Amino acid sequence: MKRVYKLLVLLSFMTVSSHAATKMVKHTVKKGDTLYALAKKNHTSISAIKKANGIKNGNALKLGTVLKVPTKATTTKKKKRTRVASSKRQEKKLASTLKSVKFKKTNTKKSNKFAIKDIIFSGKNSKKSMKMIKLAKKKLGRRYVWGAVGQKNTFDCSGLTSYVCKQNGIKIPRRAIQQSKYGKYVSRKNLQPGDLIFFDTSKKRKGYVNHVGIYIGHNKFIHASSAKKKVIITSLGKNFYSQRYKGARRVTS
Numbered sequence: 629m630k631r632v633y634k635l636l637v638l639l640s641f642m643t644v645s646s647h648a649a650t651k652m653v654k655h656t657v658k659k660g661d662t663l664y665a666l667a668k669k670n671h672t673s674i675s676a677i678k679k680a681n682g683i684k685n686g687n688a689l690k691l692g693t694v695l696k697v698p699t700k701a702t703t704t705k706k707k708k709r710t711r712v713a714s715s716k717r718q719e720k721k722l723a724s725t726l727k728s729v730k731f732k733k734t735n736t737k738k739s740n741k742f743a744i745k746d747i748i749f750s751g752k753n754s755k756k757s758m759k760m761i762k763l764a765k766k767k768l769g770r771r772y773v774w775g776a777v778g779q780k781n782t783f784d785c786s787g788l789t790s791y792v793c794k795q796n797g798i799k800i801p802r803r804a805i806q807q808s809k810y811g812k813y814v815s816r817k818n819l820q821p822g823d824l825i826f827f828d829t830s831k832k833r834k835g836y837v838n839h840v841g842i843y844i845g846h847n848k849f850i851h852a853s854s855a856k857k858k859v860i861i862t863s864l865g866k867n868f869y870s871q872r873y874k875g876a877r878r879v880t881s
Contacts, residue, residue: 759823811877
């Protein structure tokens with residue numbers, strides 16, 4: 629019991645120490661700026677920026693507007709190194725404590741048991757999503773052909789997603805705009821591997837979905853690109869796609 633108490637105290641200390649002080653900085657909106665890019669640059673969230681500036685709907689920014697952006701307070705390099713070293717020592721100490729602690733099994737019928745992998749990414753959905761990504765990666769380099777859904781190993785963007793889903797027992801609509809309304813809505817910050825992500829890649833940004841890909845984790849997605857004429861992997865952080873992102877859907881749940 630002493631070890632368990634020690635573990636809880638250590639966890640509590642790490643939680644409290646992890647909160648970073650924040651401050652407001654001013655930013656004048658320039659061409660190409662997005663709420664997502666500003667949030668990422670300043671280690672904050674889109675909702676925090678919206679709240680600080682009273683932005684209610686949409687992500688559109690007007691050129692020249694001065695925004696208040698919440699950001700983590702800066703510290704000296706020396707202090708940062710000290711904090712990182714201290715954090716690593718705490719992690720090692722916690723790992724050592726966890727190894728030495730033995731928890732008794734309970735026989736309660738109604739007890740719920742969760743593994744770490746269940747909390748991060750649930751079982752059946754995880755397996756199906758991984759199979760989708762594995763199949764999609766096998767198509768890397770295959771030729772882009774408008775209207776193709778796998779004939780002669782050729783695909784267009786929604787042809788690739790519908791093909792991969794079909795091969796894994798998931799039936800979705802054929803066109804990207806229809807796929808963007810199918811399944812469960814997922815926010816950008818909650819993306820998981822296997823989610824379908826949608827874009828408006830039209831030159832004039834008409835506001836409707838015309839492109840789709842499969843999120844594979846680490847801020848990357850796989851898609852059949854008409855520009856590259858083949859199936860490729862692209863970073864979601866790339867300006868072209870980041871600024872044209874329209875949403876995501878989870879079809880495995």
